Amino acid sequence: MRKVVLFALCATMFVACNKKELERSNQQKDSLAQVVASKDAELDELMGTFNDIQEGFRQINEAEGRVDLAKGAEGNNKAKISENIKFIAEKMEQNRKEIANLKARLRNSSYNSTKLKETIEQLTKQLEEKEEQIKQLQAELEQKNIRIAELDQTVANLNSNVADLQATKAANEKTMADQDASLNTVYYVLANKKTLKQNNILKSGDVLKNGDFNNSFFTKGDLRKITTIQTNSKKATIMTSHPSDSYTLEKNGNKEYVLTITNQAKFWSISKYLVIVTK
Numbered sequence: 001m002r003k004v005v006l007f008a009l010c011a012t013m014f015v016a017c018n019k020k021e022l023e024r025s026n027q028q029k030d031s032l033a034q035v036v037a038s039k040d041a042e043l044d045e046l047m048g049t050f051n052d053i054q055e056g057f058r059q060i061n062e063a064e065g066r067v068d069l070a071k072g073a074e075g076n077n078k079a080k081i082s083e084n085i086k087f088i089a090e091k092m093e094q095n096r097k098e099i100a101n102l103k104a105r106l107r108n109s110s111y112n113s114t115k116l117k118e119t120i121e122q123l124t125k126q127l128e129e130k131e132e133q134i135k136q137l138q139a140e141l142e143q144k145n146i147r148i149a150e151l152d153q154t155v156a157n158l159n160s161n162v163a164d165l166q167a168t169k170a171a172n173e174k175t176m177a178d179q180d181a182s183l184n185t186v187y188y189v190l191a192n193k194k195t196l197k198q199n200n201i202l203k204s205g206d207v208l209k210n211g212d213f214n215n216s217f218f219t220k221g222d223l224r225k226i227t228t229i230q231t232n233s234k235k236a237t238i239m240t241s242h243p244s245d246s247y248t249l250e251k252n253g254n255k256e257y258v259l260t261i262t263n264q265a266k267f268w269s270i271s272k273y274l275v276i277v278t279k
Contacts, residue, residue: 045105046102046105046106046116049098049101049102049105050102050119050123052098053095053098053099053102053123056091056094056095056098057095057126057130059087059091060088060091060092060095060130063084063087063088063091064084064088064133064137066080066084067081067084067085067088067137088134092127092130092131092134095127096127099120099123099124099127102120102123103120106120184222184223184224185220185221185222185223185272186220186221186222186223186226186268186272186273186274187215187218187219187220187221187272187273187274188218188219188221188226188229188273188274188275188276189201189217189218189219189274189275189276190229190231190232190233190236190276190278191217191276191277191278192277192278192279193277196275196277199213199214199217200212200213200214201213201214201217201275202239202275202277207239207240207275208240208271208273208275218273223264223265223267223268223272224264226261226264227260227261227264228258228259228260228261229258229259229261229274229276230256230258231256231257231258231259231276231278232256232278233256233257233278233279234251234255234256234257234279235257235278235279236249236257236259236276236277236278236279237276237277238259238274238275238276239275239276239277240270240271240273240274240275241270241271242267242268242270242271242274243263243266243267243269243270245262245263245266246261246262246263246264246266246267247259247260247261247262247263247267248260248262257278259276
């Protein structure tokens with residue numbers, strides 16, 4: 001009888017465990033489906049904007065064709081040219097805003113695609129080429145003594161936009177350079193124990209404890225440029241953590257230790273600070 005009861009209890013527990021496992025599996029499946037659906041919706045939205053931009057360029061090309069026809073036709077076509085130029089200007093501005101919007105959305109998107117980034121860069125280049133074509137169009141019309149106020153204003157806006165783009169590009173390049181420098185900035189110090197203790201770098205045998213050390217006592221450098229550090233000491237011990245297979249600490253001809261970093265990225269991967277105790 002006991003065996004029957006025990007078997008029944010085991011069976012009940014097994015069913016309960018299976019039920020919980022099934023529920024957990026279903027929850028994970030639902031969560032995954034939501035993530036996939038969210039990414040699909042996000043991608044659809046990005047591609048929708050991309051298609052709108054391409055359609056804008058198509059309409060601009062058609063309008064440019066109408067301007068060419070109007071230039072070649074007999075009679076006074078200034079009104080038609082003006083109408084098409086105005087349309088081109090509006091579409092150019094719309095595409096410019098759409099491309100800027102697309103860049104911002106991709107930057108903040110969880111859908112990180114190199115191909116999409118390349119496509120946006122191609123759209124930006126296409127916009128810049130189209131702006132140059134409009135400037136050429138203005139020059140051609142001027143040769144035919146056709147002055148279009150809308151075209152003059154469009155070119156003036158393009159020149160302003162180019163200046164803004166150049167300023168933005170310069171600012172972005174500076175920001176990237178600053179970020180790059182910050183990411184690759186490292187700090188190192190070589191001193192005896194007494195000096196390190198005076199600057200709160202060494203406390204009770206531990207280095208860089210509590211973060212209240214004197215940071216100005218360190219030498220600042222670029223990890224990509226630091227390959228060797230002369231300790232000028234016959235005794236040297238590295239106190240900070242660095243992968244052992246990323247450096248060597250050996251004596252030179254003067255029997256003084258020289259730190260040679262064989263893999264800069266790996267060496268500084270654990271800590272951007274290097275503390276060497278010398279005597």
